[in-house]
Each structure stands twice: as structure tokens, then as C-alpha cells.
Amino acid sequence: MDDQDVIDIEEVESLDPGRVVIACTGSQGEPYSALSLMAAREHKWVKLAEGDTVVLSSSLIPGNEPSIHRVVDALYRSGADVYHMPADAVHASGHAAQEELRLLLSLVRPRWFVPIHGERRHLQHHARLAEEVGLPRERILICEDGDVIDVGRAVTKVDRVRAGMTFVDGLGIGDVGGEVLRDRRKLAGDGVVVVVVGVNMQTGEVVSGPDVVNRGFVHDGTSADILEEARKRVMLAFEESAEAHVTDPSALQQNVRRVLKRYFFDVTQRKPVILPVIMEV
Template sequence: PVGTIVHTGDFKLDPTPVDGQTTDTDFLRQLGDEGVRLLLADSTNVERPGHTLSERCVGETFRQILPGCRGRVIVATFSSNIHRIQQVFDAAFSSNRKVLVNGRSMIANIAVARRLGCLAVRDSQLVDLQTFNGLPPREALLLTTGSQGEPLSTLTRMAAGDHKQLAIEPGDTVILSSKFIPGNEKAIYSLINQLYRRGAEVHYETTSEIHVSGHAAQDELQTLHCWIRPRTFVPVHGEYRHLVKHAHLARQSCPDCETIVLGNGQSLTLDTETAQYGPEFETGRIFVDGRGVGDLTGVELRDRRHLAHHGVVNVILAVNQKTGSLLYGPEIFSRGFITEETGGTLLQEAETAVRAVLAEHSLARITDWDELRVEVRKALRRLFNKKLDRRPLILPIILTL
């Protein structure tokens, strides 16, 4: 073996964790004393100075909010955050509220956590849907997922009025107890606006302390580096700027530590003496389509996107290749563009435009039918752009007999 490798995963140094199990600092110091060949550490909050707040701060906020709520309380959070879920149940118990757990992942994770003794929940606290809907509003709390505005989540459907069994009522309080993941802001704020339209009061990370990060800030990262003192450090879990800044922070804490920043797909070759860049591997999105994995091309995706936005127009005609006479068509029909009911006149104009293109060519002398398809496509594109300012996918199908 080349030595000890330490990978932190997502971490922070919480002095007052919900379950009372603090970080084993003696063990980490011992690892550093014995020598660590490589440290890979969480970089997400490297831009934040100081120390990440304790998870218990969220529980205190819950206990402040719930007693003043005159209606039902709906709490949305990540189903993997068992400590957060514990604090929801604790606050519900102290405010005499029964809890309905909703969402497959939430139900499954709570069941596993209770079975392992990681979550203390009284059976009397839990109710089913029918009982929940019959409770006085001041005695009801719904615990669910959907804090990121996921379109099919229970909370989003409740906000839109699309849920058959649960609804947002005026006076309800909704708590989004999670971070706004970058890229989800539009969906989340749309959800919040819909909740307010239905008369709910909404608490989220920019208005209340209903979320604290699970990632270490600068002071905690420096403490970790001083404990571990690795020979080589590789920052992980963050955008590239986070990795670079974490490498800089590590050099400040441990001047003798070698730092290596790896991009996505870049490997590291490690032995007892050296650490260096290894071969690169292809990374990124892999599209799954039915039973096909990774076989979708950029052209196919572009065509699907075009179809989704603009629709498709098919032009079918048959030509006697010897005489040049038109045997069938042109027949024009569309999907996702216009219908005969709404655009019958335009389809007639499109047929006229195609006939005009055919009239300009001696069909009996054509050797390159692809050229004729291009001309038909151009003529229809000009027509549709002029009339509707739209650009459907145009597929001329010319049968030669």
C-alpha cells in the first residue's frame, strides 16, 4: 500500500449535533500523526469565512415559528437529512401537532432511520391521510419533499391546485427547509409565488434561518488540514473555482503539502513517493432513451428540441420518373404546428407553393431528387416564416416510381 488515504465526503465540524455524536477529533489527529498520504476534502463552502452554523439552529427556528401558526404547517426538506427530520418531529411534538409523512423517499428513509434507532418518533405522532385531513389546522403538520420546486412533487401540485387529496388553504404556513440548489431558483420562486397566491405564509432560506449548510466553511477546513497534515491534497466536491480556492487555503494551512487540482474526468496516479496526473476519462451527461444508453447524438437531440418547439410538416408526393408526371399529391399535413381546422387556408397556400416549385423543374430530367427536396423545403420555410414567424421541421418525401 502507498499509505493512508482520507476522503471526507460532505462534512462540517458541528460542536452541538442533533444526535450528540461529535466529530472524533482525536482519531483525526492520530491519523495526522501517523502520516496521511492523500487527503480528499469537501470544497463546497470554501468561499465562506468562519464556521458553519450548527444544525441545532434550525430546530430553534422551528420551535419559534410553529407556535404562532394558526393553520396547518407544511415542511419540505431533503429526505436524506435525518437530523433535520428529527427536529421537525421534535418541534411538532412540542407544538402538539400530528405529522403526516408524504413522498416515497421520505417515507422509506424515515422507516429505515427508525428501525436503526437513528430517529426518535412516537407512533402517536404519525397519522394517515384521512386522519390528517380531519385534524384541526393548528394540530396538523405535513412533512414532505419538493423543496426544489420539482414539477411532480406533492408540494408543487398542492401549490398549483392539482393534488386530489391535499390542498393549500389560506392561513397555512409552508417551510422550505433546504438550500436553493443553483439552477433551481426559477422553479423554487415560481413555487413560492403560487403558495402566496393561495394565501399561505412561506419561510425559506433568505427570510428565516430554516436551513444551515452541511458543508464546512474556511475555519473548519483549515482545522481539518492542521489535523491531517497530508503529503498530498486534492480538493473535491465543488465547482472548479472552489477547488482552486481550497487548494490555496490548504497551502496556507500546510505549506509543505502538495496540492493537485483535478478537473472532471482527470485521474490521479499515486505511489509512495509521487502524485501526478493520470489519464483523462470521458465524463458528462449520458442520455438514456428506452433501452439505448449513450447512443443519442447531438443531431437527434437538436431535432427533438426543434420538434418540441415548432412541430413538423410533412410533404408527400409521387412522381413517374420516366414521364415526369405527378402521380400523387402534394399532400401536406402537420403535427404540433397547425391543424386543418386552424390553418386550412395556410395548408392550401403551402400546397400551391409546392406546386410552383414542381412547375419550375422538368421532373422527367431530374437526376438529383435531394435538390428538389431542398427547394420544396426552402419554399415552405419562406411561407411559414412570412405568415406565422414560425419554423417547423419540414420533411419532403418524394416517391419516384
């Protein structure tokens, strides 16, 4: 392509739309890609209109279907004609077929072979192709993310390091573990209930509260009866603990969790995070 045929995006509006082709990102429905912005009519330079043609020359990656369909629908709303797989044959895979891989292996004749790209099943089939064209099985290594390879006279796996997605949270990088993420998902799904109680640690009797505060579980105004019943059940649990001379804060907290967990699930079918706060008096 001649350099004179390549223009800056700022010049698009001044040219005949019928003579302009825009190659852009967004074939998988990425939220802030150029195509998504065009579909949402938020792109700075490109405004789609009736009569425009959009071609998504790509395959649907599993898991991206909702995002892609959302973008395609928005493109149709703009009046553009949209061509995409599988309805239209507008994409050819960029990945080699089996016979092409066999041909490449036969021409190169590698001493060692490490198949790359794809899921484990793809690597396994690629390794099998290499064996079929004559490579010894002991000179074929199937590796996965995190494997450390030593390349010398021989090619061997020597170590394994941590690899994969790293969660960035504020200033922390990779310091949030699975337990914290599970708690956050639970908080987001069912909310949190905080129970504050003042207890005489000599007798186990309640001297203040219990106060039941919730966030994201039920609406205080419309579900006041649920929270009031929860308060009564907590009070009853403390009275039973006092009669049994139970004054250990950890045991009292566990009793509160047990009583409220069962009650909340019975009346709402939800399991909020329950945080008892025992104020020792």
C-alpha cells in the same frame, strides 16, 4: 433523540399537531418530494392546515427558484405559516468557511490534496487555500468529473473517461446523441410538414400530389390557405425542375425544403421540420 420520540408517519394524525415535527424532503421544490405533495394536498399521511408552521431550512439553488416559489405559494394557500430564506434567517450553510478549511488543512497536513465538491471556481479557491498553509503546488490536483486518479506513492491524473448526465430513452441508455435531441426540440417547437409527391423520373413531371400534411405546425382548419399556397409553390418548384431536366430525388427534395422553408418563415416566423417524400414513377 430518544427512540420513543421517533414515530412512524402513519401515527401523525392521531397525535397533537403542536407536539409533532416532520422532517421531510422537498426544500428545492422537487415535484414528487414530500413537501411538494403536502403543498398540493396530495400527501397520504400529512394534511396541512391553518396554524401549521413550515420551515424551509435551505438555500435556493440557482435554477430552482420557480419550483421553490411554486411550492411556497401552495403552502401559503393551505393556511400554513412559512419561514424560508432569504426572508427569514432559518438556515446555516453546511459548507465550511475559509478559516475552517485552513484549520482542517493545518491539522491534517496531507501529503497530497485533491479539493472536491463545487464548481471549478470553488475547487480553484480551495486549492489556493491549501497552498497558503504550506502544501507544495505540485502536490495539489484540481480534478473534474471524468478524471481518473491513480493513488500510490504519488497521486496523478492518468486518464479521462466519459462522465455526466446519461439520457435514458425507452430501452436505450446513452444511445441518443445531440443531433437526435436537437431534432426533437425542433419538432416540439415548430412541428413537422410532410410533402408527398409522385414524380415521373424520366421527365421530372408531377403525376400525383403534391400532398402537404402537417403536425404541430398550423391548424388545418384555420390555416388552410397557408397549406394550399405551400402546395402551389411546391408544384411550381417541380415545374421549374422539370424544365431544367432535374430528376435526381435528392435535388428535388432539397428544392422543396428551400422553397417551403422560406415561405413558412415569411408567413409564420417559424421553421418547421420539412420532410419531402418523392415517390418515383
